[in-house]
Amino acid sequence: MRxxxxxxxxxxxxxxxxxxxxxxxxxxxxMAWVDLRADGIDTFMSDRLDGKRTPDGRYxxxxxxAHELEARYEFxxxxxxxxxxxxxxxxxxxxxxRYDDFxxxxxxxxxxxxxxxxPQGWLRDxxxxxxxxxxxxxxx
Numbered sequence: 495m496r497x498x499x500x501x502x503x504x505x506x507x508x509x510x511x512x513x514x515x516x517x518x519x520x521x522x523x524x525m526a527w528v529d530l531r532a533d534g535i536d537t538f539m540s541d542r543l544d545g546k547r548t549p550d551g552r553y554x555x556x557x558x559x560a561h562e563l564e565a566r567y568e569f570x571x572x573x574x575x576x577x578x579x580x581x582x583x584x585x586x587x588x589x590x591x592r593y594d595d596f597x598x599x600x601x602x603x604x605x606x607x608x609x610x611x612x613p614q615g616w617l618r619d620x621x622x623x624x625x626x627x628x629x630x631x632x633x634x
Contacts, residue, residue, distance in 0.1 A: 518552060526596040528554035528617075530565060533607040537568040540604075541588065554604070560594040567615070567630075569608040587633040589615040593626045604628070 521527040530553065532538035539551030542564040548554060554563050568586045589606050596602070606615040606628065615628025 518550075519555075521601070522555060523599045525555045525557055525598060526600050526602060528556065528563065528602045528604050530554075531603060531605050532567065532569070535570065536606065536608065537566070538589075538604075538606045539566050540564075541566045556596050558596055558598045560592075561596055563591045563593075563604060563617075565589050565604060565606070565615075567606045567613055569606075569613065571608075571611055585611060585613070585633060587613045587630045589613060589628040590631055591615065591617045591626050591628050593617055595625075 528540075530538050530540060540548040540554050540563070541551070542548060542562075543554055543556060544562055551566075554561075556563075565588070566586065567589045568584050571583050571585050572581070585608075589604075591604060601620055602625070603618045603622075604615065605618060606613060608614070613628075613630040613633070615630070616624050617626040617628070619625055
């Protein structure tokens with residue numbers, strides 16, 4: 495029995511990790527597609543669409559019209575001062591975009607970056623025009 499546990503656990507771990515790294519689905523032409531991008535080594539993943547959890551953290555796919563997009567943003571900050579000089583910490587925030595006019599078949603970009611301790615985010619269209627600014631909520 496003990497001999498079977500390790501391979502089964504290894505298989506479960508491999509399947510769990512592999513599920514996140516699979517190819518993106520093809521965009522539905524009847525929906526709008528929102529890519530996510532963060533600068534540098536920051537982490538930015540979709541979390542909720544209209545209050546409901548998203549199935550894949552790499553994108554949003556939304557029906558036409560108004561929606562609220564929430565994404566988790568984690569970025570590196572450096573602590574200064576005596577004793578902790580050079581220590582790296584991370585700040586985590588929920589970035590929220592509210593936009594009323596998603597169009598079917600269009601691609602959008604939800605972009606996040608940090609300026610010091612301040613997270614910033616924008617929703618951009620295919621021409622890189624800013625459509626909405628994100629609000630940072632629940633930072634810790």
